[in-house]
Structures are given as C-alpha cells and as structure tokens.
Amino acid sequence: xxxxxxxxQYQHVQEGEDFTTYCNSSTTxxxxxxxxxxxxxHPVFLIQLVKSGEVKKQKRLTFQFGEAKKNSSLHITATxxxxxxxxxxxxxxxxxxxxxxxxxxxxxxxxxP
Amino acid sequence: DGGITQSPKxxxxxxxxxxxxxxxxxxxxxxxxxxxxxxxQGLRLIYYSQIVNDFQKGDIxxxxxxxxxxxxxxxxTVTSAQKNPTAFYLCASSISYGAYGYTFGSGTxxxxx
Numbered sequence: 001x002x003x004x005x006x007x008x009q010y011q012h013v014q015e016g017e018d019f020t021t022y023c024n025s026s027t028t029x030x031x032x033x034x035x036x037x038x039x040x041x042h043p044v045f046l047i048q049l050v051k052s053g054e055v056k057k058q059k060r061l062t063f064q065f066g067e068a069k070k071n072s073s074l075h076i077t078a079t080x081x082x083x084x085x086x087x088x089x090x091x092x093x094x095x096x097x098x099x100x101x102x103x104x105x106x107x108x109x110x111x112x113p
Numbered sequence: 114d115g116g117i118t119q120s121p122k123x124x125x126x127x128x129x130x131x132x133x134x135x136x137x138x139x140x141x142x143x144x145x146x147x148x149x150x151x152x153x154q155g156l157r158l159i160y161y162s163q164i165v166n167d168f169q170k171g172d173i174x175x176x177x178x179x180x181x182x183x184x185x186x187x188x189x190t191v192t193s194a195q196k197n198p199t200a201f202y203l204c205a206s207s208i209s210y211g212a213y214g215y216t217f218g219s220g221t222x223x224x225x226x
Contacts, residue, residue, distance in 0.1 A: 001172075033214055033215075035214075035215075041219070042203055042217040042218065042219050042220050043156070043203070043205075043215075043217050044217070045214030045215060045216065047214075048213070048214055088155065088156070090156075100146070100158055100161050100171065101158075101215065102158075103148075103155045103156040103157075104155060105154060105155035106154075106155050108153075
C-alpha cells in the first residue's frame with residue numbers, strides 16, 4: 001500500500017533559525033496537503049498543492065511539490081515560538097484521485113526562545 | 114460558526130466495555146473520517162464515509178464500528194474486541210472525498226483501564 005514518509009522526525013531550532021521538513025511518497029500523488037498540530041491540539045489544514053513543481057508561500061512558510069509529484073517540502077524562514085508543533089504531510093494516490101489521505105508520521109518542531 | 118464537535122474531550126472506560134465517541138459537523142460536508150493517533154505518531158485511518166448511509170473500513174478497522182445515518186453525524190464505537198483502545202481519536206470531514214483539506218474536530222482522549 002501507499003506509504004508517506006517524513007524526515008526528520010524531530011527538529012530543535014533556536015528562534016530565528018530556518019526549518020525544513022521533507023515528505024516522500026512511495027506512489028505518485030494527485031495532490032499533497034500539509035497540516036499543523038499544536039501540542040495538545042488537533043491538526044489544522046495549512047495548504048494543498050496540486051501541480052507538478054508547484055511552489056506556494058504563506059508569510060514565512062514555503063511549500064513545494066516535486067516535479068514527479070512524489071515528494072514535497074515545507075520550509076519555515078526565521079522560526080518563531082508560535083511555529084512550535086508537529087507538521088504532517090498527506091496525500092491521496094494519483095491513480096485513485098479523491099481517495100482517502102495517507103498521512104506521514106510528522107515532524108515535531110520545537111523552537112527555543 | 115461551522116465546525117466539527119467531538120465529545121467528550123476525555124473518556125475513561127473499564128476494559129471489556131464498549132464505548133461510543135460522538136462526532137457532529139455543521140459544515141454540510143459529504144465525507145467524514147475517523148483517525149487514531151498514538152503518542153508521537155501519525156494518524157491512522159479507522160473508518161471513512163463518502164456519503165450518508167455509506168462507510169468503508171480504513172487501515173485499522175478491527176475492533177471498531179461506525180454508522181452514518183445522518184449527514185451531520187458519524188459516531189465511532191470502540192468495542193471490547195479492540196486490543197489496545199487507549200489513544201487520541203480524531204474525527205474529520207471534507208467537502209468531498211479526499212479532494213480538499215480536512216477539517217478536524219478537537220479530538221477525544223480515550224483511556225481504558
């Protein structure tokens with residue numbers, strides 16, 4: 001079955017440093033979605049990427065979808081304490097567009113002030 | 114405001130008892146999902162429903178059951194057959210099956226003693 005892997009599993013940074021998490025799927029994806037879960041909270045949808053090579057920005061967050069639509073990355077510039085949480089990628093397989101999402105195991109980000 | 118309501122937030126049950134977790138949404142979403150999250154891990158799909166009166170097993174359906182008699186409601190029953198039921202349970206919905214970002218409820222933390 002489809003597998004979605006994320007690295008690193010944990011990342012500790014000093015406030016102001018940059019942060020990147022990578023997502024790799026075993027199958028081609030029709031789209032990739034990113035979610036953020038604050039400690040003790042629930043996942044919140046951040047963004048969806050659909051096109052091969054697509055890049056989207058949300059303030060200090062930059063999201064990329066790979067050319068082959070099998071990988072993605074989330075980059076945060078100049079982290080702040082409000083960025084603390086676990087970031088998940090998720091996607092449905094391309095051949096079954098619209099099917100259920102498979103989530104990666106997430107990257108847990110801690111930011112030291 | 115539209116959203117997903119999960120209740121209760123915390124639930125304690127004795128081993129061998131069935132327990133039902135509530136999930137109600139007023140977003141007029143067709144699709145609903147149940148995920149399980151264990152500490153430090155990703156989200157695993159238990160059951161999903163594309164439309165009212167229809168549902169399918171996810172990756173870890175054994176020991177769980179659901180119903181979808183109303184569009185707004187998708188309750189999950191954790192039966193005594195579930196060998197390790199203590200976990201954080203998240204309900205989610207989407208406009209259509211998998212094509213858009215999920216909206217998650219705030220979750221129910223189930224502890225079985």
